[in-house]
Amino acid sequence: MRIINTIILTMIFFVHLIGCDKIDSIFDRSDRYIVAFDQSMKISQGINELKSYGIKIKKKLTIINSISCDLDHEEKQFVQSLRFVRYIEPDVQLYKLEDKSFKLLLAKNEFIHNSEKYTNEEENIDWGVKRINAPEIWSIATGKGINIGVMDTGINTKHPDLAGAVIGGYDAVNDKSYEDDNNHGTYVASVISARKNGIGIVGVAPSANLYAIKVMDKDGRGYISDIIDGCQWAIKENIKLLNMSFGSSYQSIAIKEAIDKMASNNVIILSASGNEGKLGVYSPAKDNVTICVGGSDMNDKRASWSNYGDELKENGVLAPGDWIQVADKDGKWQRVSGTSVATPHVTGIVALMMERKCDDPNLVRKFIFMGASQYNNPDDFNGHGVVNAKKTLDILDDLSQ
Numbered sequence: 001m002r003i004i005n006t007i008i009l010t011m012i013f014f015v016h017l018i019g020c021d022k023i024d025s026i027f028d029r030s031d032r033y034i035v036a037f038d039q040s041m042k043i044s045q046g047i048n049e050l051k052s053y054g055i056k057i058k059k060k061l062t063i064i065n066s067i068s069c070d071l072d073h074e075e076k077q078f079v080q081s082l083r084f085v086r087y088i089e090p091d092v093q094l095y096k097l098e099d100k101s102f103k104l105l106l107a108k109n110e111f112i113h114n115s116e117k118y119t120n121e122e123e124n125i126d127w128g129v130k131r132i133n134a135p136e137i138w139s140i141a142t143g144k145g146i147n148i149g150v151m152d153t154g155i156n157t158k159h160p161d162l163a164g165a166v167i168g169g170y171d172a173v174n175d176k177s178y179e180d181d182n183n184h185g186t187y188v189a190s191v192i193s194a195r196k197n198g199i200g201i202v203g204v205a206p207s208a209n210l211y212a213i214k215v216m217d218k219d220g221r222g223y224i225s226d227i228i229d230g231c232q233w234a235i236k237e238n239i240k241l242l243n244m245s246f247g248s249s250y251q252s253i254a255i256k257e258a259i260d261k262m263a264s265n266n267v268i269i270l271s272a273s274g275n276e277g278k279l280g281v282y283s284p285a286k287d288n289v290t291i292c293v294g295g296s297d298m299n300d301k302r303a304s305w306s307n308y309g310d311e312l313k314e315n316g317v318l319a320p321g322d323w324i325q326v327a328d329k330d331g332k333w334q335r336v337s338g339t340s341v342a343t344p345h346v347t348g349i350v351a352l353m354m355e356r357k358c359d360d361p362n363l364v365r366k367f368i369f370m371g372a373s374q375y376n377n378p379d380d381f382n383g384h385g386v387v388n389a390k391k392t393l394d395i396l397d398d399l400s401q
Contacts, residue, residue, distance in 0.1 A: 032091035036066040041084040068225035128320030133390035143205025143351035149239040152185030155212035161200035169212030172229040181218040190327035191344035204348020245340035247282030263289035272339035274307030281311040295321025295342035316383030319345035
């Protein structure tokens with residue numbers, strides 16, 4: 001333990017959990033924290049102050065005027081007492097939903113329906129892409145020139161269906177490679193922009209550019225600070241469209257601040273509602289600056305595993321998420337289900353809209369909702385209904401004339 005002047009404080013820490021039945025250790029007993037400085041304090045000044053007390057800084061989180069660091073119990077109490085500190089929040093390492101501790105919505109109930117991976121020698125337009133009528137738009141828009149950030153586990157840039165799609169990226173986890181070593185990020189990327197190249201599958205926006213923003217490791221784990229680091233990289237690179245196929249019932253103040261900061265920079269954010277099949281939309285989809293996406297089945301009904309709630313009614317839609325064909329990290333294809341693969345269907349539609357010169361976040365949201373099947377009758381279970389690329393683009397073109 002480092003020796004510092006310690007002020008003893010009595011602290012009560014209350015966490016409200018949504019949809020978690022039993023949690024033995026919410027924060028994985030981590031000593032990692034996010035320290036947020038007052039807005040009047042420059043981040044460089046805050047860092048120098050903390051360093052003077054022997055605190056080692058892990059990451060600088062400029063967009064929320066914060067840092068991540070390791071603190072023992074006494075250090076945490078001391079830092080909390082400093083006049084320029086707004087709050088301290090555990091830098092939680094979130095997990096895939098299969099795990100029994102506090103989890104990240106990444107793949108529970110995103111079932112791999114066939115145990116054997118298979119090659120796809122002929123091009124296939126999957127049912128979900130057809131159901132939202134994306135192919136009917138490709139004569140006027142394919143997402144060409146639109147840059148999309150995929151915040152996930154990385155992307156397999158060498159997959160034949162994604163050749164040339166990924167034009168850059170960032171590894172917020174290890175600052176090394178943004179190649180996918182999990183699968184999930186490649187699943188998502190292929191739904192958005194698998195190339196129309198005569199093999200495999202075709203994405204909703206098959207000419208869009210992808211940026212692989214790796215915020216989770218090979219086990220599908222990512223610290224809150226890694227996610228925020230990915231957000232600030234996206235802002236720095238001027239990426240205006242982000243797919244976030246992850247979420248958590250833990251309401252992180254830091255992640256909300258980062259999401260709101262991106263929204264203030266006119267970044268359009270699509271986020272998954274959750275895969276527990278229960279009331280309670282997960283964060284960041286819970287934030288009203290995002291477009292919340294639930295999953296629909298082949299009958300255009302909300303899938304039984306798709307989370308629902310007031311946020312879906314106010315800010316959400318459904319998109320195909322059942323039995324979706326995707327590319328994987330091994331250069332092959334699989335079929336999976338979940339809100340994580342529903343969300344990129346909507347991200348792809350937004351890319352088509354942006355190519356047609358509609359990039360205002362409020363107008364994008366409006367036209368996505370207007371094109372959906374329940375625009376005039378949204379509810380907690382279905383939001384504004386199942387999205388429709390053709391109808392949305394038709395409305396956009398009509399109102400632009």
